[in-house]
Amino acid sequence: MEICTICDHLWVKITNNLPKYVPVIRKQLRIPQPIRASPCRPSVALSAAQIQSPVQCSLLLLLAAAAMAAEASGRKDATITGPADSTELREQLMTEGNMKKDLEASLPAAQDSFAIRCRDVCRSYGKLKVLTNLNLTVPQGQIYGLLGPSGCGKTTLLKCIVGTLKISRGHITVLGKPPAFPGHEVPGKMVGYMPQDLALYNEFTISDTLTFFGRIHGLTSKETQVRMNFLIDFLNLPQKNSLVRNLSGGQRRRVSLGAALLQNPELLILDEPTVGVDPVLRAKIWQHLVEIVKTGKVSVIITTHYIEEARQANMVGLMRNGHLLAEGPPDAVMKQHSATTLEHAFLQLCESSDQNSTQESSSESETLEKSQMFANGRDESQPILAVGPPPVEDVPKCTADWKVRARHILPKGRNIRALFIKTMVRMKRMPGSLCFQFLLPVIQISLICLCVGGDPKGIKVAVVNNDSYPPSSSFSQSLLTFLDNSSVIQVPLPHKEAFEGVHKGEYWGVIGFGQNFTNYLTKRILQRQVSKEVIDGGSVHVWLDLTNRQIGLMLQKQLHQAFQAFVDYKMGALAYLAALPIKFEEPIYGSLDMDFTTYVTPGAVLSISFYLAVGLTALSFVLERKEGLLDRCWVAGVSSMETMLAHLFSQLFVISVQIILMLLFVLLVFKMPNEGSLFLVICLIVLQGVTGISFGLVISAGIDDEQSANQAALGIFYPNLILSGIIWPVECIPYPLRYLSLALPQTYASESLRCIMYRGWGMSEMMVWRGFAVTLGWNTFFLILATVILKLRT
Template identity: 35%
Template sequence: MKIGVENSDVFVTSHRVSETNNNATASAVHGVIVRNAIKTYGVGSNRYPVLNELNMMVKKGTIYGLLGASGCGKTTLLSCLVGRRSLNSGELLVLGHEPGSANSGVPGPKVGYMPQELALYGNFTIKETLFFFGGIYNLKATFINSQCEFLSKLLDLPPCDRYVKTLSGGQQRRVSFAVALFHEPELLILDEPTVGVDPLLSHSIWNHLVRQSVDHGRTVIVTTHYIEEARQAHTIGLMRSGRLLVQDSPENLLNNFRAPSLEDVFLKLCIKDDAKNPFDSEHRLSSKNPGYKIPRLSVHRIGALIRKNYVLSFRNIGIFLFTYFLPALQASLFNVTLGHEPTGLRMAIVNDELDISQGRVCNYTTDCEYSMLSCRYLRYIKDNIIQVTGRKGQVWGVVHFGWNFSKEFEMRESDGDAAELANIIGSQIGINMDSSNQQIGVFIEKWLLEAFGDFVRDFRGACGNVPEAGLLPVTVAGVFITERKQGLLDRCMVAGVKMPEILLSYLINQFTVMVGQTALVYVSMLLVFNIPCQGNLAVAILITLLQGLVGISFGKLNLKYLKIIIGNYIFYIILGLLISTGCDNEMGALSLSQASFLPLLVISGICWPIEGMPLYLRKIAYIMPLTYAIESVRCIFSRGWGIEQSSVYAGVLVSFAWIFVFLALCLIVARVRKFAS
């Protein structure tokens, strides 16, 4: 390479491979080749370049120090090298292959990556951390143990049984560095590895990197803010505004620029770099549009992810137990709070038949006697209603008897259809309701009608008449009263983990927990609360496992029909994965989750029958994930229907359909965000 300074302009003649040269020949010499790399963020007029026609060559078996100010594009370039982002245009070869291509090993075991973020699980010990990534790389336990011992000495790590969250910032950075080193990759990419590390340990780290490159032929790319420490690198590349200003050995840079330090070299380059390169590369941006390829799933990577999920779950035993027993707790809470008849409802009784001065007082005879029938009727009202004399106090309504109620009732019984209007009015029981709470109003009305039916049947039986022939002279009037940030995902995916493997591991973990939750809920429902199941219980459990179980509420309504309400657990697991995939922070994911839960719950017919909704809303309700599953389990429990009925098997088919839809959306969103970032 030659570096010249002419007419106050800086130019670089780099180790570019001739267009006519074979890529295989170049790859045999270079570990990394970047040609005319363009990477932009944003769309339309808001688009700006992060990498601007960048060219870079990194020889195999060397250390390459990538230097530059924050925001110059170093981290974006490294993300492209490890396959986490894609270029808009340009060529990129790592270890002879395009990142992400078949047999490239990048992302995968051929690259060791240390991001700027800590990217470690705080609830893991140091040893568990290495074993987790060792499981992803399919390494043997003996090798992991030996590497743990070696790296502990090299990096002065605390005991391997220490939890990561209990370590200091510098110790955590060293553990992160050990994760990048321990599987002995061909390419090491280290983003600020010595931040927060004391000078003596930093010197030891650089010496180890030199040995790795010289003795083992490994390629190392290091970014650092400490420019002077990069003197130990074989080649230094100085970046500014998405371009590589120069790349050469530290000695050549110091000699050619006649500078005492690399910082002075960088300063001179920045002063002389006054060229403006307008970014107008519309014709290039469409050249990189990779098609979607179905990734190969790895059993050992999925196994490592599943073990990781279980360890993290059991580390916080309080949260785990709360999550595990929450459905059973919800089901029990629903049983003791929802679906039961209300009690302690106060009703005012205004009985004009009573007149102590005239000797008209309540009697409790059971004979056929037309006397004080108002008192006789009140005895049949359920104990759920508290009868209060007079109109004072807070009450849910008023029951009124006329002064001659018993006499008018007798006359109406004898006259039948020939009864006069005045007689009909006098024999009625006036009920004036507070209808501010419609459900309570419905219950009180039902109880008063049932009480009158019981009263008539008993009285007519005592008089030797047909009990069911009684009339119902009761009128009711209504009075209306006015709920990726630490870099862990990137690190796992650079290690070769695929998004489908992550989704599958979470689903397996959550499904095993859900099986236990479902068992607890059904035990409490069937054995503790004695909820009868008229149909095939196995089918109901199958639908419950598909939909998942957040809560079941059972109760008796007007005619004592059983009502079952099922929440959607698997659906919300997958919806949670979809939301997590599409959000950048916890607050956004939490807000979307809360915003989606209540509308889906209400519109699925759980809180109110779908038949009570407007016609246009009913069509939407029937395509919701919960609707058919709720109806299926309701038909099994209350009607005794089997899987052969369309209302039952529809719940199974719809549940499967929504699971596949949301899993597909997870993968699509993850891929779109990858190429848009």
Template identity: 40%
Template sequence: MSDELNSLSNPIAGNQALLENQSENETRDLAVCVEGAWKNYGYWWKSMTALRDVTLHVPTGNIYGLLGPSGCGKTTLLRCIVGRLQLNRGEVTVLGQRPGSRGHEVPGRAVGFMPQETALYKDFSISEMLHYFGHLHDMNRKDILSREKFLLSFLDLPSRSKKICQLSGGQQRRVSLACALLQQPQLLLLDEPTVGVDPLLREKIWSHLIHISQTSRTTIIITTHYIEEARKANRVGLMRSGRMLAEDEPSRLLTIYNQTSLENVFLHLCLEDQNRLQPNLMNSTNENDQTNTTVSINNQNIPPPDVVNGETPHSQIRRKELVKNPVLRAKRAAVDCCICPKAHKIYASMVKDLTMIKRSIGFLIFQFFIPVVQISLFCLCIGRDPQHVPMALFNSEAINGFPTGNLSLELLNKINSEQVHFTPFNDFTNAMNAVKEGHYWGVAVFRYNFSQAIINKLIFAKTDPATLNASSIHLYLDMTNQQVSFVMQNVILTSTQLFLKDVLSHHKVDPALADPPVIVEIPVYGAKGQKFLNFAAPGMMISIIFFLAIGLTALIFVVEKKEGLLERSWIAGVTTVEVMLAHIIVKFFIQFIQIILMIIFADVIFQVKIEGPVILAMALIFLQGICGMSYGLLISAMCEQEVEVMEVALGSVFPILLSSGVIWPAEGMPPIMRFLSNFTPLTHVVEAMRCIVSRAWTLVYFKVWFGFVISGAWTCGFFTLAAILFALRK
């Protein structure tokens, strides 16, 4: 009684209370309720508004036709409804809860979504496509087969074993519709479902939609280019430039605007909207607006549509409840994203990945042999001493070629001709010119009295400058290639030492006098003749698996994201973490075979001995492969196009490779670079691998277990950043 008196004494407050009660009653029976929705794309300096204060109400069990030209915001609104986009301001409620709330099945099994593009895996058969979404929705095999049989018949689809790529465009859209209808969802969102469909089948589809909306109380939101087709809907919304022009029952819109078709109603509203945005036409439009506020039919006043230009009778009351605080929204979204991965969704994603692999056996075999080819090329081309290095020779002791009886010939015979190949010259100037022209890497010169000077130096202990000069080999080298010049010097020095020992032995003198005053004892680790290959090979094995995982993972996810495949899976309820875990699990087996083949080739074929536990070395390589996958996921989260992936991947490969000590020791870097190298994902892992391979160290040593810890830390970091970026890019 007091409420009635209050409403009589204060009619404005009474109207507000009445509208609030009416709003609450309506909201309870609404499957989808959008209030004051604003959505912007881009940043403040290049922001674009896609939705402008949009209000939409879809009662449970109704078919709602969403009409508007391309680019008016229909798809953006649908993505907000299914939880794929977060509003900048406003509120969305779907089936009584916010999309993406903890425990809510939107996105998930409660919603069926058919995007504007087909978003199907082209190499899958129709049955495999339906089974994939069936497993995502946790349907058992019997239910999937039952629904598959019905949908194949209902949508007039070809054989269940037919591949998607073998279907026409219209047939692919029907398969896409079948995937949306598969689990019999409570909410069905269809973006242009009847484009390219036979008129008879279109009528059949509409009959089915009407049937399920009436019998199962399925709520359906459908966008269509066929405006008159929307007259079959219980309710329609007309959008233009991100605004909702009108929302009501089709018959009421036709009556209110006194038109014979929805297309004319839409044209009328578009003209009004355009005039309203032009200040010089405001006066003329006000009169038109006033004449259309009510229409009298059979002596009854018909109120205007429920939504006109974004406003509802109770939108002003609801507006105070809209969430505008971005920090609050971010916290709420963060809590909702912390959902434990579901086994059936990981299983469905794994089956999908395995099916894709099965469809490309040749590419799979190629993946197995990529590491083998790369490690083979590395062992064949890197770390070996240069062979057959051409070098000029000017031997003053030689008369008419190489006469016998001089010690210079004995020394030349000691030099390994497989590594250094001499070409004699009779003129020193000609020999130098040949080097300057690039035909040889240097000139070796023997003085005319070399033999006598060697005897005087070694036997008679003469050490005057003339004797020392004549008893030496004079090398004029091209030092532009450090490795070649180093090999030449090393070969000649080693051969000279052997030659001097022979001369001393021939004259009954202890040959140990020719040894340098340095004694290299038995090495603590490795061998005296350690090669550069043994130093670089462990790092290359780590690097090959790491970089292969980056490219493969990043490209796969970008392609799926670009074609809308990931989007559809996410709307089906798959989380980013579930997709990434499934991918890593499947690639585990591929990497396992890659690592085994690579180690076999490196050990058996190229004699890169692994002194420590082979299992430990394989575990470290595998863990670094997982790290590469995580980094690939991060790249795919940052990039939208394949070209961007290649640029980022290639742009990061060489800095990581060069600064991590794989090719050259970190001790050879400047202090600042050596410090920075500690912050690459390879440096400490490569060092741990070398300790296992060359020193036979195990996990009890700091460098080994620290390498495992660092690899795991980088993996978790990349994985977490990728998951966050995927979530933010929703």
């Protein structure tokens, strides 16, 4: 027997085995006079397995199988007289409380016959407490109606029961074991879950939807087909080939209910299943629920806003502000509060709960002093309250060997296969989107090859030619003929107008020849000693607008090449006399005519493969979570690792097609050189795509909305593009940033791809295998990080 002092949140607990004491002491420990209830004093609760003598108290409760069996008042004019033994007292209380039939019909005798048991459950989101010391019991083979207003914590409680949310404190047992216990199929095949959201794939047909969940639950094709035919007929669904997106709201909700009923689960959890359903079908659903629980093997917990609808349940729990106000058979709850409707009883419980909360807050300052007085042996008369956490022994102890734990951790092939087929079916139902995904990288790499790195064309340059020689024999006119007319457009102008045109932005420079250019240039070539006047008059004077450096460099290159061609033409065998004493031999790697496009293309291919994979994975994952599809899959027994692997394999198919199309255009259409192994080229690009998928999983695991996911993906695009040596050499980056550049996933990979394509190197070279090693390292890191984030968030 226990004597407890309840001091708001403080317990002073004295445990005594009264039968061991002499009768005098036992009499002193009991309360001989009626106890007066007072909100300003601590309360006393006495518990005993047997009652052998009368006890006068304010309230006497009889508990059976973790639920209240009877309640009787201990008023002065209605003192309970103790019968000969506890059995007679049980019969007397159950008769007086008028609850015997309801108790026998609703409460099982053994603890193992409970489907769900929640003990002292708490769940918080930061500082927000959603569930507070909640105790709930769902008997096996019965329908339990969970009632409560929106925001009271019903959906959170259901997610904790099915194992998709972890509780902050307390214990939950579902079908004999805690949720997510190794080897326990909760979440999994043993539970059927219909979330409040529809959580259906709009691109699926009814047949696709039920087949998908059948694969996850391990049903054979024949079993799935039999159940599908029954559910379509029972739920009055349209043809099984009807697309979900074309169904009405009520039809979609029935499809969602069918997915929960598909595998004949032992536990059925339905969150608002009858919203938007016509009364005839609602009655039919309740009739079916009553029929499946008659076997005693199926238990149902159902939430609903229709309070009177819950009278069809065997038991109801009235929930408010994160805890249960009452739990029991519907008729018993109404009789206990003298209510004619369940809604009226709920209203009384809410009002009583508000009053108790006010009284408890007003007496908080005195409870500690009173509890100390009682603990010191003072005779204080206080009300008795049956309040307190359940004993720890009430929670079953479960263990699993290492083999069961290993099977629980390792991904299941059937789940990965089901998720992979699901993604492929969705792609097939969106051909426009799929074609866009395939063509987008081809368009991007084509634009890069066509628009980046080439020489400028059609550059206007003003020419001031004051050479006095006739045009047919002047060196100035002959030199101008060697300029590439497609790149440089020559506009003859007087000196003043030419410079005014440059100042106005009409021309990119001025090329000027002196009056005696031909004579002075001849003297410079033939005479050993010449004056400064001859040197200046025999030179080509160029004034450039270098605000665009690429155009300025191109003009300088064109003028040098034109002059060298002019000298070769005029001097013939003696051209070497006017040439620079520097001779560029045949390049060891590459060719003299390689342009900037050749440098950019390998890094661009890797970048496109990486970032398209990031965007596709991040958005698809985020959208599935937002629509509740991921939660439903996890309740069906799919793990986060299986989800990621399925996404990896399905997106790998997409990026493989993208890479093949890109390489066809790069190598065949734009004639980019490839001196190395095509196999190594494909492997490195595919690895970069897989790394992009892994990074997309990290983004989607940590972010819940599309806008933030897009911002995260785009936010790292330009820094990575600039620092990875894709558009400009890493050697140009200052050293503090160069260390960061070398740590990025694409820096060494871009260098490795250039070495394979342009130098013909293989895996024996460090600059090649280093790119593969860094890519694999980042891929592994991203996968582990995504798994950890998903595990923590689920």
